Amino acid sequence: MRVTHLSLGDFRNYASAELPLAAGPNLLVGQNGQGKTNLVEAIAYFATLRSHRVTGDQALIRAGSDSAVARMGVRSGEREVRLELQLNQGRANRAQVNGNSVRPREITRWFSAIAFAPEDLIIVRGEPSGRRRFLDDALLARHPVASAALADYEKVVRQRTSLLKSTRNRGTTVPSTLSIWNDQLVEYGVQIMIARRELLRDLAGPLRDHYHALVGSDHVPRLGMAESVAASLSERGVSRETPNASELPDVSRETLAQEFHEALRMVQAREIDRGVTLVGPHRDDLVLSLNGLPVKGYASHGESWSFALSLKLGLAELLRAESSAGDPVIILDDVFAELDAGRRARLMSAVGDYEQVIVTAAVESDVPDDVSWQRMRISAGTVAPMERSDDSAVDAAGAEGAAPPVVLTTPDPETSVSRAEARDDGSTEGDSGG
Numbered sequence: 001m002r003v004t005h006l007s008l009g010d011f012r013n014y015a016s017a018e019l020p021l022a023a024g025p026n027l028l029v030g031q032n033g034q035g036k037t038n039l040v041e042a043i044a045y046f047a048t049l050r051s052h053r054v055t056g057d058q059a060l061i062r063a064g065s066d067s068a069v070a071r072m073g074v075r076s077g078e079r080e081v082r083l084e085l086q087l088n089q090g091r092a093n094r095a096q097v098n099g100n101s102v103r104p105r106e107i108t109r110w111f112s113a114i115a116f117a118p119e120d121l122i123i124v125r126g127e128p129s130g131r132r133r134f135l136d137d138a139l140l141a142r143h144p145v146a147s148a149a150l151a152d153y154e155k156v157v158r159q160r161t162s163l164l165k166s167t168r169n170r171g172t173t174v175p176s177t178l179s180i181w182n183d184q185l186v187e188y189g190v191q192i193m194i195a196r197r198e199l200l201r202d203l204a205g206p207l208r209d210h211y212h213a214l215v216g217s218d219h220v221p222r223l224g225m226a227e228s229v230a231a232s233l234s235e236r237g238v239s240r241e242t243p244n245a246s247e248l249p250d251v252s253r254e255t256l257a258q259e260f261h262e263a264l265r266m267v268q269a270r271e272i273d274r275g276v277t278l279v280g281p282h283r284d285d286l287v288l289s290l291n292g293l294p295v296k297g298y299a300s301h302g303e304s305w306s307f308a309l310s311l312k313l314g315l316a317e318l319l320r321a322e323s324s325a326g327d328p329v330i331i332l333d334d335v336f337a338e339l340d341a342g343r344r345a346r347l348m349s350a351v352g353d354y355e356q357v358i359v360t361a362a363v364e365s366d367v368p369d370d371v372s373w374q375r376m377r378i379s380a381g382t383v384a385p386m387e388r389s390d391d392s393a394v395d396a397a398g399a400e401g402a403a404p405p406v407v408l409t410t411p412d413p414e415t416s417v418s419r420a421e422a423r424d425d426g427s428t429e430g431d432s433g434g
């Protein structure tokens with residue numbers, strides 16, 4: 001699939017912007033702080049309903065505005081759909097597909113993208129929450145219907161945790177409603193655990209292949225899961241599993257559900273004592289290792305980078321093989337400046353035959369020049385097509401203080417619905433993306 005056009009209103013630093021995109025490789029060039037990442041952030045938001053940079057939607061709305069609108073034309077084979085998202089301050093977000101109101105989370109069924117940005121280093125070097133986020137985004141990309149199980153699970157954890165807290169605060173006996181929440185926690189939690197296990201199994205090969213292709217060595221990258229259910233059971237010597245095993249044994253849904261219930265029984269007193277839900281996929285961690293050593297704390301900067309990038313490229317390959325809607329759109333935000341010439345060329349060859357690739361760079365000479373890029377120049381919130389010869393002017397202008405080019409593209413009449421219309425069209429209020 002590919003994005004044909006992006007329109008923004010009051011999104012980040014754009015009062016309005018029109019960005020036409022071509023099939024194949026697209027390059028957005030501009031000095032630091034001009035709005036390149038903001039454009040690809042808007043595109044990627046349609047795939048995951050969240051920003052890859054911030055938690056919540058507040059920062060995506062232009063300072064001083066109370067809502068932002070992003071519209072996108074997406075072509076998949078012969079089919080073209082128009083997607084629209086309105087992000088609102090203090091109100092539920094809204095979404096439309098071809099002008100019809102839908103719940104925002106339905107948007108992810110129509111668009112698939114894999115974005116890689118320097119922030120993704122947190123997948124391998126940061127806290128478990130960053131790795132869980134990678135897993136959840138991957139599940140959503142593979143099975144858009146999983147968004148319901150993920151949302152239901154989060155809701156159950158919140159409500160169960162608040163019941164545990166109130167039981168602790170009142171000092172009462174265990175309420176009977178806890179077992180109802182336990183059943184739901186196990187039901188949705190097991191769905192997520194199984195989908196994660198399948199993902200790890202399917203991702204292991206593509207991860208290894210991309211790591212080898214990118215780095216050009218025979219290092220051995222591995223994936224595993226540290227599941228809190230297994231960890232709780234093994235504390236009492238009940239479990240067959242080791243929580244940090246890089247290869248999880250094949251366990252049936254029923255067995256997983258039994259183990260989950262058993263783990264909940266074991267930790268119940270501690271949960272009430274602390275007012276926290278202690279076991280379930282929200283406490284699990286993705287275990288990443290290279291040549292038998294954990295990536296976090298051991299791998300070099302370059303190895304960590306290549307590992308994170310290979311995870312994303314491996315996921316893109318999985319989605320490509322599984323989807324009937326065509327390739328996911330590949331977004332590489334500010335990636336090339338970090339790589340040496342050999343890795344730049346190898347990365348480009350890994351993504352070169354995807355239907356659409358969108359790359360941002362502050363310096364055009366950082367990206368391989370033997371690629372037929374469609375080039376756009378981004379400057380102070382304006383977007384303009386760019387000839388190859390403009391390149392030297394951009395590079396020579398330096399980072400700060402250069403006069404922005406006075407060019408604006410015209411709105412695309414196909415996708416032009418005014419923000420007032422979008423707000424007053426009687427859209428169903430959906431669940432907020434943030």
Ligand SMILES: Nc1ncnc2c1ncn2[C@@H]1O[C@H](COP(=O)(O)OP(=O)(O)OP(=O)(O)O)[C@@H](O)[C@H]1O
Pocket residue numbers: 011012013014030031032033034035036037038039058059060061062063334360361362
């Ligand atoms: N909600 C907002 N309202 C107004 N301006 C914003 C908002 N959020 C971000 N900006 C501004 O957008 C500008 C461009 O940010 P962006 O991250 O897209 O730059 P970039 O071109 O990718 O730069 P770099 O090459 O340094 O990564 C920044 O100057 C930032 O202050």
